[in-house]
Amino acid sequence: MSAHSIHEEESHGSLGGYLAGFVLAVVLTAASFWLVLHGGFSRETALLGLAALAVVQILVHLVFFLHMNTSSSQRWNVTAFTYTVLTVAIIVGGTLWVMHNVGMNMMSR
Known part of the structure; x- marks a missing residue:
């Protein structure tokens, strides 16, 4: 091959x-x-x-x-891309959430 x-x-x-x-x-x-x-x-x-x-x-x-498309030959590429986007969204969203909460808690003192 x-x-x-x-x-x-x-x-x-x-x-x-x-x-x-x-x-x-x-x-x-x-x-x-x-x-x-x-x-x-x-x-x-x-x-x-x-x-x-x-x-x-x-x-x-x-x-x-x-x-990238929805064909069966691209399934693993789309799956890997979706996992990457989800991971980045969780990291960025979590970071923004933590930083917002830290800022709000620091302002109260």
Whole structure:
């Protein structure tokens, strides 16, 4: 079994797919810069808009460049990615929770 036969059934994308991903990434990046530089939005609206654009940017990279999808051949990659995201969310969320509680308890004294 050669190294080439292992990857033959996997789709590594086409030039059109890479160009579509690149264009989407550039448009989303430009939209983020415009949102910040425009200055016509409230702080909360700008932060929510940036967060939404960031999530879409992550999805574009996952689909167009990392070729993650719901096919059975990608099941382990999606499982590992989901576990990683969950672990990072627990660590970041737990850290923010602990720091908030420490700050609130220190303010009471």
